[in-house]
Amino acid sequence: MTEDRNRGEDWLRWGAQVGTQRAIGGLVGGGLAVIAPFGLILMAVIAGVTLLAGAGDWLSSFFGPHPPAIATDASRPAEWLTPITRQAVTLGIPNSLVLAVINQASDGQVYGDRWYCSNGHTTGEACHTAYHKGMLGIGPQGVHHVGIGYSLMGLNGKDVPIPTGDHHNIAWNLHTGVSLLAGILNGAAYWQPALTTFHARFQVPPHWQGTENYAATIEGDLGSYETVSVNGGPPQKQDVVQGLYDSGPDLGAWALANWSHKTGQWDDPQNLPEWVFVVGAAPTGPLWAHPWVPKTVQVIPPPPHSAGPATITTTRYYLWGHTMVSPVSVVGTLKDGRQVPFDLSTENPAIPVWTDGTVFGAQVPLTGPNALTRITATWPNPLGHNTTTETIPWPEQPSGAVSAVGHVADTETVAQWWPDILVASQRTGVPAPWIAAEMANESGGNAADAGPNGLAGAYGLMQLIPSTARALPGWYPGARQNAQENLILGAELLDENYRQFGSWRIASAAYYGGPGSVENDGVHGAMPWRQAGPLLDTIPFASAGNNLTMEQYANNIAATSRVIAQSQKGATS
Structure with a gap:
């Protein structure tokens, strides 16, 4: 896993290294060419011009068009579905709950640390920015970070001993975070207060304010729960079969390719195949259920002048859903109609990603007459239903999006x-x-x-x-x-x-x-x-x-x- 994580770190640094090497090369080459005949002043001028010219691509990355989004928020954590499922099954909690926790803690990014500020309100990147602006003297001096939730599970280094010099160790972070989560949940009768306890004890700094909405946020992220009236015991199959697949699959894709911020297109004049990666998950696994809040008992008295007994009803609110499952197949469709299968990284060692992840990859053309146009994933369904499929366009473009317009109805x-x-x-x-x-x-x-x-x-x-x-x-x-x-x-x-x-x-x-x-x-x-x-x-x-x-x-x-x-x-x- 350490080797895989280091390989992932290499990706993150790759783009920055290429730009840095080009800029340094331009500076050194220009400097050596002008030192002897023109002196130090002319050297500085030419070096400055060279720097600006070499920085054009770098500057355009701030203002030019960016490549298509990597994935939806919910699908990002699915990159880790294989090790998450292994940990969750072993410890007896649903993997979908772990995915929801990771989505809140880091968006599924190894380096997606959550920063917590002294003002008690600002977290995440806003806190990080405010803290550094304050350090530079261009922002409020009183805003400083009081803790950091590290890596996928957002473990707080002040409460959980983090390995020295290895804050983003994926294997350690997942094992420790899921174990702590399972320990809290398995010892609790109801999960709503248990999730809040986990958040306050292991993810946020001591005495942090504003954790009261955490459980409700996780509940919403799960996207598959139901209120069921039962007389004790979890909901049965007939209670929850309606709307079984409502939450639907999550699918996202991204490319390991050169992107031009100037033109807003893939920078591939030779139309060579490039690696495209796909992550996805769907709630098509076994059903799970757990009480969310304590049951309520309502006593309904009999009508006046009736000798019948009072009616007693019992309601318990269950958090329930289905285990998240990775696709069984992913296929890309090219402009000419040909279909290209995407292989799972755990089965194809040629895919340049972590071997323990849940990533599908294929080398396909991104430009030209045979460019990739769409990606389709397939999942098996429980209860003997037909398979579930999900298709996304490539590159993802706005089309019929909900809530994307702001207009006034007549x-x-x-x-x-x-x-x-x-x-x-x-x-x-x-x-x-x-x-x-x-x-x-x-x-x-x-x-x-x-x-x-x-x-x-x-x-x-x-x-x-x-x-x-x-x-x-x-x-x-x-x-x-x-x-x-x-x-x-x-x-x-x-x-x-x-x-x-x-x-x-x-x-x-x-x-x-x-x-x-x-x-x-x-x-x-x-x-x-x-x-x-x-x-x-x-x-x-x-x-x-x-x-x-x-x-x-x-x-x-x-x-x-x-x-x-x-x-x-x-x-x-």
Whole structure:
């Protein structure tokens, strides 16, 4: 594993080394050519010109187009599905839960460390940037990091002894992190408080503030859970078979190839095959379930003048899902119709990646008449169903993305749904213009064309994905497909986000990217919008076609709500 990790480190340094070597070569060559005849002053001038000329590609990397996104947020941790599954199965916890924890801790990146700041709110890259700006004297001096969560599992070096000089050892980090997680979960009756305990004890610095939303964020990342009424015991197959595949597969790809920031294309004039890598996972494995919160008991007295006994109902909220499974096959399709199989890295030693990972690779042309156009992965399904397939275009381009536009629905469209919007507002307390604005940005108020949309299967006026809808108080089978109920569910989601963050704009940002993405950008409860907005610079699920940052999306909702409020007499503001 150490050899594989070092090989991965070599990749990370490769691009920087090439640029550095070119710049140094240009400086040395230019300097030697001018020292003798022209003297030190002319040498400095020519060296400066040479430096600027050699730095053109480097500077363009900051301002020019960037290559396609590596993968969706959820699929990045799938690079480690093989060792994660090995650890999880051995320790008796679902691998999907480990994937969710890694997604929050590091986005699946070996060097995706989480920095924690002294202000108690800012984490991640925002904290890292603020800390170094303060050190350089160009930012607040009081902001400094109080701890770092290292590598895939985000283990805090102040609470967990990290190997000296090897903070990013993959094998150690996974084994230790999953073992600590399993120890907490296996000793707990309910997982909601247990996950919060794990986060506070092993991932964040001592006395860190703002860990109360961690369990809810992990719950949302899992994307496959259900409320089941049972009289003790976990849910049975008949209780959970409906919506079994709602969460769907996650698939992402990237290339190990030269990319031109100047032209925004692959820099391959000879059209030679290049390595393309694919990661993916789908919840098609065995079912697992565990109590999430303590059960509730409700005693319903008999009707008046009835001799019958009181009715006792018991409800227990289970967190359940399916084990994540890697694809059984991945195939790339070229422009001429030919198909190229992608091999699994654990079975093909020629693929230049870690041998213990879960990466499919193939050498395919990225430019020219036979360039790669799309990638398709296949998974087996349980219960004898047909196989699950997922296809992504290459390179990934925006197409029909949910929540990618910010427009104002016309007055007639809003008026059509206004009575139902008022009902949703009365049920949830969310301002009616804000609900209408969310509807306008998500579906344009057009119920006929409102789903299912996107790879996640978003549906309805409020474009709710199945796993999100099932977690809301008003959900029942078929509610998402009813236009009026879809409005209520969307309003319930906005209300939940508002209760967490205390701002309607941040609530809409979380509606768009999820609470986890909001927190990853350094935004936590009680943070004012003027402070939170600039931090929300992430484009969530960009590989699905989204092209707005969470700040831009939230501002669109706010602007739309103002227009709608002005157009509706008696609207709640």
